[in-house]
Amino acid sequence: MPSVNLLMRRAQARLRIGHFREAADLYREVLSQDLPAQDTARVRTALGNVSKILGELQVAAKCYEQALTLCPDDVTARYNLAVTLQAMNHSDAAEAQYHSVLKRNPDHVKAWNNLGNLRQEQHQWSKALECFDAALNRQPGYCDALVNKGNALRRMGDHEAAIACLRQALNQAPHSAETCFGLALTLQDAGQPELARDYFLRAHALAPDNDRFLVQALHHLAGLCDWTEMERLNARLETLGTTGQAAPPFSTLALEDHPARQKQRSMAHVQQSIGHPAPALPARGGSEDRKLRIGYVSADFRDHAAAHLLTGTLAAHDKSRFTLFAYALTGCTDAMRDKVSAHFDRFHDISGLSDAQAAALAREDGLDIAIDLMGYTRHNRAALFSRRLAPTQIAWLGYPGTTGARYIDYVIADGTVLPPDRQDSFSEAVISLPHSYFPSDRNRPISDDPQTRAEHSLPENAFVFCCFNNSYKICPRVFAIWMRLLSRTPGSVLWLLRTSERAERNLRHTTRAHGVDDTRLVFADRMPNPQHLARHRLADLFLDTFAYNAHTTAVDALWAGLPVLTRIGDQFSARVAASVLTAAGLPEMITTSDADYESLALALATDPDKLRAIRDRLASNRLTCPLFDTTAHTRYLEGAYTQAHARRAADLPAESFQIPAASPEGKTPD
Incomplete structure (x- = not known):
């Protein structure tokens, strides 16, 4: 031997x-x-x-x-x-x-650095900074610690300090793709999208095989409507996040309409970023008539679209049957947070807690059901649910796709966004509500202050097409249709949401490339929700985007009385506007092809009587249609919770089921 x-x-x-x-x-x-x-x-x-x-x-x-x-x-x-x-x-x-x-x-700087990373993963930003500073005190200029400290400062909202830290790291290691990427994210959060663009592209150039960098670069470019640069980088779209390295699932939803690949991306993200879940919890004991304890987890209990939608549901919950708990992922305080928090029995700010501490708190509260309102949207803490906050865990509202996580038992949907033949694109069992899964608040105020077209730079006697979706949802394919509509509707304008100067410049440039005068684009600034809702009344027709539809923006338009035209797609995010239009009683505003979408938009723009009939029907149905019947929708939701809990209490596996319209409690009608 x-x-x-x-x-x-x-x-x-x-x-x-x-x-x-x-x-x-x-x-x-x-x-x-x-x-x-x-x-x-x-x-x-x-x-x-x-x-x-x-x-x-x-x-x-x-x-x-x-x-x-x-x-x-x-x-x-x-x-x-x-x-x-x-x-x-x-x-x-x-x-x-x-x-x-x-x-x-005590001088092991790599251990200090990695302990800081571990605390970052658990959202303990201050403790993470202490670790990075401990490493830097022992080894000034330690590049990895500088980068990680910069990322922690970004997550704490101290953008100026984060940028300084990351620039210091980049000076020491100018070819570090990770540092460029961190700086890009920080500049993006700091409201400097043009500089962020440069660093996203630099990170990708330094590490061209890194799917995470490429996906985030594409998403950022989409927000800038920088379609020329996107086309150059799009060659690998079909495999991004589906093989090899995982990529942020949310960032791909607007890039393509492909349910199977979106599921693969979510599953890969869970496997690589979150890991193995804790064992499922047993259902809580007690009498059958006790209150169910429901925990809502969100970063958006604040002046955010989700809070504006959800307030009515929270207010309508039957407090004799349900005890409501909130777990706020951010420490933001504003008037909307005060309004939302009043509808909960207990409101916890868990922004300063580690995942382990937050999970322990939820277990102390004895939840029956935990509701993930975030999925993989901004400020999410999806890993919390892997620790099992409750015996039954449900995804709803925030993320229009599957979580790909086996520790999420159910997703709340409806027969339009997720019909039976499409449910295999989700890892969760599907609870199908009648009408629409989307909530609304029928008491949401619309400002009575008079607004004129002139105040918003809109022509007084021309047709106004409108789309207040975020710019990352606009793609060359839909924009080309909009340009043809402007060309074929004399004097008309397209009213869009202003998201950045770069996006506006790019859209104006593309407009001219289509042979259309770019003054026919009008950009709207953000404003308080009641005034924003009121200005919809100055438009004539809301044009939807695809493959990521209008969601809250569609509900906003319909609540304000503005008809919405959509083109239904394959994945969940491409079917939401169809769901809310169905519940609003306007199924004829759902088209199934680009050609039909364009044809109907043109017909409505050139036939005032046809459009007026739809607008009048929307006005007459507004307070009676299912979309704005907040109380009925809440009862359906409660029926879903009750039935899901009953299955868990009976030790039955999660299984898809429907809540019939005639029976909001989930019982079979006589």
């Missing part, structure tokens, strides 16, 4: 040329021999390192643990164990190991 030294030299030679599997086999051969404890620990650590490279994290962790059994003070093995546990999303165990490393070696 070869000597131990010879086997070790062979293993190290294999490592140098990248033959990791052979190196691992050689280390195992060494371990089969009788070695002193210290040497055995050293080889176990080496085998752990190779196993980690091979992606065999459980094997690696076991190797490090075996090494530490023999040599508990081996800081290298303990640090590598912590890194491996962190990669496995075993955050509590990883944190314990980092503390153990730092107890033995």
Whole structure:
């Protein structure tokens, strides 16, 4: 048998040329021999390192643990164990190991840095900063710590300090794609989209195979309506986030209409970013007539579209049957937050809590059902639900797609956004509400202050097409249709939401490229919700986008009395406007092809009587149609909660079901 030294030299030679599997086999051969404890620990650590490279994290962790059994003070093995546990999303165990490393070696800057990352993952921003500063105090200019500190400052909203920190890191490592990406995100949050664009593209150029960088670059370019640059980068769209590296699922929804690939992206994101969930919780005991305890989790209990929609539902909940808990993911306070919080029995601000602390709080509250109102939208904490906040966990409203997470039991939908033949594009069981899954508040105020077209730079006697969707939802395909409509409707204008100067310039440039005078684009600034709703009355027709429809913006338009025209697609996000139009009693405003969408828009723009009949019907149905019957919708929702809980209490698996329109409690009609 070869000597131990010879086997070790062979293993190290294999490592140098990248033959990791052979190196691992050689280390195992060494371990089969009788070695002193210290040497055995050293080889176990080496085998752990190779196993980690091979992606065999459980094997690696076991190797490090075996090494530490023999040599508990081996800081290298303990640090590598912590890194491996962190990669496995075993955050509590990883944190314990980092503390153990730092107890033995307080100057271990990599341990300080990684502990800071761990605390960032748990949304403990202040504690993360303490760790990064500890690393930088020991090694000034430590680039990784500078980048991570900058990212933490961004998440805390201190954009100026974050930018300074990241620029310092970039000066030291000008070819760091990760630093460019962090700076791009920070500049985007700081309201500097043009500079952000440059750094997104720089990050992609430095790391062209990184799907996360490319997806975020494409999403940002979409927001700027920078379609020329997008076309250059779009070649890999079909595989982005579906094979190899995961990518943020939300950022791809407006890029293509493909339910199967959106599901793949969400599942990959869960697998790579969130990891293994905790075991399901048993249903709470007690009498059948006790109140169900419902927890709503959101970052948008504030002046946000979701809060404006949800307030009516919260107010209409039957407090004799349901106890409501809120878990706010942001510490933002405003008048809307005060209004929303008044409808909860308990309102928790968990923005300063770790995931473990927040999950413990939800369990102390004894929830029966936890509602994820965020999915993968901005400021989400999807990983919270992997810790099991409640025996039954439901996704609703915020994210128009599947979470891809097996710890989310149900999604609330309806027969339009998710008919039976499309439900396999979701990992969750589907609760189908009648009419529409989308809530509304029939008491939402519309300003009575008079507004004129002149105040909004709109022509007094011309047809006004309108779309107040975010600019990232506009694509060349739909914009080309809009340009043809302007060309064929003399004097008409297109009223859009102003999102950035760059987006406005790009849209005006594209308008001219279509042979249309760019003065026929009119841009609207953001304004308070009651005034925003009122200005819809100055428009004639709301034109929808696809493959990411108008959602809240469609409900806003209809509540204000403005007809909406949509083109239904395949994925959930491309079917929401059709759902709300169905519930508003205007199914004829749903088209199924680009040609039909364009044809109907032109017909409505050139036939005043046809459009007036639709507008009059919307006005007469507005307070009687299902879309704005907030109380009935809430009863359907409560029926969904009751039936989902009953299945869990009976120890039955989550299974798709419908709530009949005739029976909002979920019972079979007589």
